[in-house]
Amino acid sequence: MDLVLFDLDNTLLAGDSDFAWAQFLIAKGVLDREVQEAKNVQFYEQYKTGTLDIFEFLDFQLAPLARHPRAQLDAWHREFLHGTIRPMITTRARQLVAEHLDRGALVAVVTATNSFVTGPIVREFGIPHLVATIPAQENGAFTGKPRGLPAFKAGKIERVETWLESLGLYLGSFERSWFYSDSHNDLPLMSRVSNPVAVDPDDTLRAHAQNHGWPVISLR
Structure with missing residues (x-):
């Protein structure tokens, strides 16, 4: 069995779900445009340059989850998935995922974006496993803080290893393993x-x- 890992934002998606979710909430009037939009853009630029403080970003990104009931959040997400995310999913991306699944590989998305935002997107692809940053909850409500290590940079390695251990596996269990990504932040994994x-x-x-002879492809 092969192991196939996909980054999500700007890899399987022709866009960034994390950035788009905040912009969606701004457009809905849930977040204040004047204050939040500039921060959202700033954090996104820091991510692209490799200077992002992931915990500072998560304080910003997870806070709205703690302010609203889960039923309302889920309703917003359904609208977000239909209107914003599905247009970001290309035919090539769906085909690549399907090819690996059809070959019987163990397939997962590994993403720094939190599991509330990404879970429904991963299911849209038919991918059975998700390794993501986890928003903490208490009594069924989000706290606005992450739980455990964020799946970011080298943290992705630790989170993938923990997930594989839960299946009785490790990275060396596989004859072949893939990781598809768009970002230099993912070089460790x-x-x-x-x-x-x-x-x-x-x-x-x-x-x-x-420089290292790795394949470079486009899904757009």
Whole structure:
């Protein structure tokens, strides 16, 4: 059995679900545009340059989850999935996922974006496993804080290893392993698999991939 891991934002999606979710809430009037939009853009730029403080960002990104009941959040997410996310899913992305699933691989999305935002998106692809940053909950309500280690940079390795251990497996269990990503932030995990693939990569990842002979593909 092969292991196939996908990053989500700007990899399987032709866009960033984390950034888009905040923009969606701003457009709905749930978040204040004047204050929140500038912060959202700032954090996104920091992510792209590799300077993001993930805990500072999560304080911003998870706070709205703590202010609203789960039923309302779920209703907003259904609207978000239909109107914002589905247009970001390309035919090529769906085909690539289906090819690996049809071959019997163990397939998961590994993403820094929190599991509330990403869970329904991953199910839309038919992918059975998700390794994501987890929003903490108390008594069925979100607290606005993360639980455990965020799935970001080297944290993705630890989170993937913990997930595989729960299945009685480890990275060395697989003859072949893939990780598809667009971002230089994912170089730690990409360097741990046998088949790293750069997907519509940023400039830093593209240069690294070319220097190391990694495939560079586009799903757009």
